[in-house]
Amino acid sequence: MAVSAVHLESDAFLVCMNHALSTEKEEVMGLCIGEVEVTRIVHIHSVIILRRSDKRKDRVEISPEQLSAASTEAERLADMTGRPMRVVGWYHSHPHITVWPSHVDVRTQAMYQMLDQCFVGLIFSCFIEDKNTKTGRVLYTCFQSVQAQKSSEYERVEIPIHVVPREAIGKVCLESAVELPRILCQEEQDTYRKIHSLAHLDPVTKIHNGSVFTKNLCSQMSAVSGPLLQWLEDRLEQNKHSIVELQQEKEKLLQELAAL
Amino acid sequence: MAASISGYTFSSVCYHSANSNSDHEGFLLGDVRQEETVSISDTQISTAELLQIVEIHNHDPCAQLFSFYDYAGKVSEENLNSILKDRRKKVIGWYRFRRNTQQQMSFREQIIHKQLTQLLGVPDLVFLLFSFISTANSSTHALEYVLFRPNRRYNQRITLSIPNLGNTSQQEYKISSVPNTSLNYAKVVKEHGAEFFDKDGVMKDIRTIFQVYSALQDKVQAVCVEVEQSERVKEKFQEDVNKLKQQIALRKRKTAEEKRLREVQNADSRSTPEENTEPPEASLLSRITFHAPSAPERPSTSPNPPSYTDLLSQDDSLLSSSSPPTSAALLPRPQAVGSPGHPTPGPLGMGLAMGLGLSLGTSPNPVTTPSTPYLGNGDGSSSDSLDRQAAGQEDDDDDEDDEDDDEEDEDSSEYENLVSETTHLQMVSASVLVPGRPAALSPDGDARGSQTT
Numbered sequence: 263m264a265v266s267a268v269h270l271e272s273d274a275f276l277v278c279m280n281h282a283l284s285t286e287k288e289e290v291m292g293l294c295i296g297e298v299e300v301t302r303i304v305h306i307h308s309v310i311i312l313r314r315s316d317k318r319k320d321r322v323e324i325s326p327e328q329l330s331a332a333s334t335e336a337e338r339l340a341d342m343t344g345r346p347m348r349v350v351g352w353y354h355s356h357p358h359i360t361v362w363p364s365h366v367d368v369r370t371q372a373m374y375q376m377l378d379q380c381f382v383g384l385i386f387s388c389f390i391e392d393k394n395t396k397t398g399r400v401l402y403t404c405f406q407s408v409q410a411q412k413s414s415e416y417e418r419v420e421i422p423i424h425v426v427p428r429e430a431i432g433k434v435c436l437e438s439a440v441e442l443p444r445i446l447c448q449e450e451q452d453t454y455r456k457i458h459s460l461a462h463l464d465p466v467t468k469i470h471n472g473s474v475f476t477k478n479l480c481s482q483m484s485a486v487s488g489p490l491l492q493w494l495e496d497r498l499e500q501n502k503h504s505i506v507e508l509q510q511e512k513e514k515l516l517q518e519l520a521a522l
Numbered sequence: 523m524a525a526s527i528s529g530y531t532f533s534s535v536c537y538h539s540a541n542s543n544s545d546h547e548g549f550l551l552g553d554v555r556q557e558e559t560v561s562i563s564d565t566q567i568s569t570a571e572l573l574q575i576v577e578i579h580n581h582d583p584c585a586q587l588f589s590f591y592d593y594a595g596k597v598s599e600e601n602l603n604s605i606l607k608d609r610r611k612k613v614i615g616w617y618r619f620r621r622n623t624q625q626q627m628s629f630r631e632q633i634i635h636k637q638l639t640q641l642l643g644v645p646d647l648v649f650l651l652f653s654f655i656s657t658a659n660s661s662t663h664a665l666e667y668v669l670f671r672p673n674r675r676y677n678q679r680i681t682l683s684i685p686n687l688g689n690t691s692q693q694e695y696k697i698s699s700v701p702n703t704s705l706n707y708a709k710v711v712k713e714h715g716a717e718f719f720d721k722d723g724v725m726k727d728i729r730t731i732f733q734v735y736s737a738l739q740d741k742v743q744a745v746c747v748e749v750e751q752s753e754r755v756k757e758k759f760q761e762d763v764n765k766l767k768q769q770i771a772l773r774k775r776k777t778a779e780e781k782r783l784r785e786v787q788n789a790d791s792r793s794t795p796e797e798n799t800e801p802p803e804a805s806l807l808s809r810i811t812f813h814a815p816s817a818p819e820r821p822s823t824s825p826n827p828p829s830y831t832d833l834l835s836q837d838d839s840l841l842s843s844s845s846p847p848t849s850a851a852l853l854p855r856p857q858a859v860g861s862p863g864h865p866t867p868g869p870l871g872m873g874l875a876m877g878l879g880l881s882l883g884t885s886p887n888p889v890t891t892p893s894t895p896y897l898g899n900g901d902g903s904s905s906d907s908l909d910r911q912a913a914g915q916e917d918d919d920d921d922e923d924d925e926d927d928d929e930e931d932e933d934s935s936e937y938e939n940l941v942s943e944t945t946h947l948q949m950v951s952a953s954v955l956v957p958g959r960p961a962a963l964s965p966d967g968d969a970r971g972s973q974t975t
Binding site: 454 | 530540666669681687719727732738753755759773
């Protein structure tokens with residue numbers, strides 16, 4: 263096995279969760295940026311949210327252009343943090359379905375491994391509820407692919423994954439988190455632009471399409487932008503309180519140190 | 523009754539819980555409102571049903587356990603007020619995150635809940651329980667959550683929904699118009715429909731709504747920048763506080779060591795002087811240069827006796843001369859009840875325990891650990907596999923499921939691999955904590971003894 267374990271920083275984990283919980287109707291996906299240590303542990307520092315060009319069910323694939331754009335982003339992060347960062351894996355969500363990767367997922371993962379044997383895959387399963395016990399569930403798993411012995415098919419290999427605590431949210435993760443509304447809006451604009459260019463539509467149909475765009479954008483604002491803004495404001499409040507408390511604690515400790 | 527929580531608040535609770543090396547708890551702030559649904563049935567003209575909706579807006583995490591209650595479960599109103607301050611009015615419930623435990627309220631949680639209900643004056647106070655379990659090899663983790671309203675006699679569990687984008691389908695765009703050859707239709711629609719379009723032929727609404735979206739996104743960016751700055755400031759202060767704590771601990775140890783040295787020298791000067799008068803402990807401590815444990819490190823905000831973290835740093839320096847740990851040693855172990863699944867410097871610590879000669883003769887593992895993590899369903903039953911059938915699971919995933927049952931049946935023989943490469947350390951004082959058990963394990967024992975220790 264090329265990879266022994268995956269360490270996912272908790273602020274990157276936060277962004278993945280935000281992304282996975284943003285929609286229950288389709289699978290979302292993104293790329294993981296980080297580094298592989300000599301101990302063969304993949305350390306994920308941040309994630310990049312991606313647009314899905316093929317929205318068919320369970321066809322979660324990354325285009326070469328997206329991979330290239332992500333590599334550029336990784337270089338930018340490397341410059342910013344001074345550490346050798348690169349794209350080390352991908353994640354996607356399984357809303358309402360089991361956390362285990364499908365055959366397509368395993369094959370896709372195998373393909374990425376051909377380019378980089380340390381490439382890892384993460385899956386977040388959410389919006390699962392056990393109706394009997396009214397228990398909701400969110401699961402996450404990490405896997406790689408290996409060629410099965412009996413056939414030419416690929417098999418899943420489980421990779422241990424741990425969320426590494428990080429008390430403060432990194433700049434990169436915050437930037438990734440606020441990209442989501444922008445990406446959603448871009449997707450909507452692109453779709454609308456294609457529709458709008460169709461010349462043979464009568465005015466009523468055009469009005470209809472324009473209203474669909476308005477409706478979708480309103481949905482995005484109330485379901486994503488709004489809650490995101492609220493969370494950011496709450497976090498700012500929490501941080502302000504923490505800073506005051508930490509300042510007081512620091513004063514106290516300085517006095518204690520001076521007394522010793 | 524229905525309840526909702528935003529995806530961002532939910533993720534934030536998960537984030538705080540992941541950062542915590544013990545149980546984590548906090549308060550839920552929000553609103554309870556009533557919705558009236560009117561229905562008509564054959565027997566009555568209209569029946570109005572009142573549906574209570576619990577909306578969780580935000581959570582207020584507690585920095586430590588036992589911050590507003592004591593070990594007997596008695597809630598202190600004073601501490602509660604100092605934690606909540608003016609947010610007290612918005613409290614509609616509280617939450618708790620625990621690892622490897624049952625999806626039921628523990629006895630202490632129940633009595634705390636009763637007191638909170640009274641003190642906060644919220645008759646239908648809710649309790650959100652998060653329970654975290656992992657597979658034996660830590661490759662898959664599950665976070666289960668249940669919302670209780672313990673003050674009711676029936677229907678104590680409520681479904682918690684997470685509103686999301688859901689059904690914003692782009693399939694609703696029409697790519698062709700319904701064919702119509704009526705000239706009147708075309709004329710009327712064109713004439714009156716022109717109101718909707720501006721001179722470029724673009725719908726006015728599009729521009730307007732896009733402006734709303736842009737303004738909102740700009741605001742999000744601006745607040746994000748502020749948050750980022752506050753995170754850095756907070757990080758800096760936390761670093762300073764940690765450094766000061768370390769310095770204080772070091773200073774205290776030095777003075778204690780000097781005091782011991784003086785006492786020993788005094789005692790020795792009375793008897794025959796020997797060549798090597800330094801007690802082994804003092805020599806060890808003086809040789810070791812204090813340095814912080816390497817990442818992943820735990821924040822020192824938990825009520826941790828300082829000797830544990832000091833001990834780990836001693837391990838690092840002592841064992842640095844030995845061969846670097848193999849990847850097997852770095853592989854995480856299935857954890858004891860209440861401890862997180864993250865990679866603590868467990869193997870090194872366990873080696874230390876071996877050297878201490880603590881009563882660990884037969885078992886290499888100082889803590890009894892379940893061979894399979896608890897996999898209950900919350901109603902007292904349990905299932906064998908972590909891979910319980912999720913609602914709406916697709917059939918083509920069934921092949922993958924079989925593999926899991928094998929993993930779950932692994933026994934704890936993995937532990938034998940652990941301590942092979944550790945050295946034996948002789949001279950540490952017996953007051954050292956048994957390592958391998960991360961700090962501040964929740965002592966929140968379940969009275970029904972459901973924890974699998």
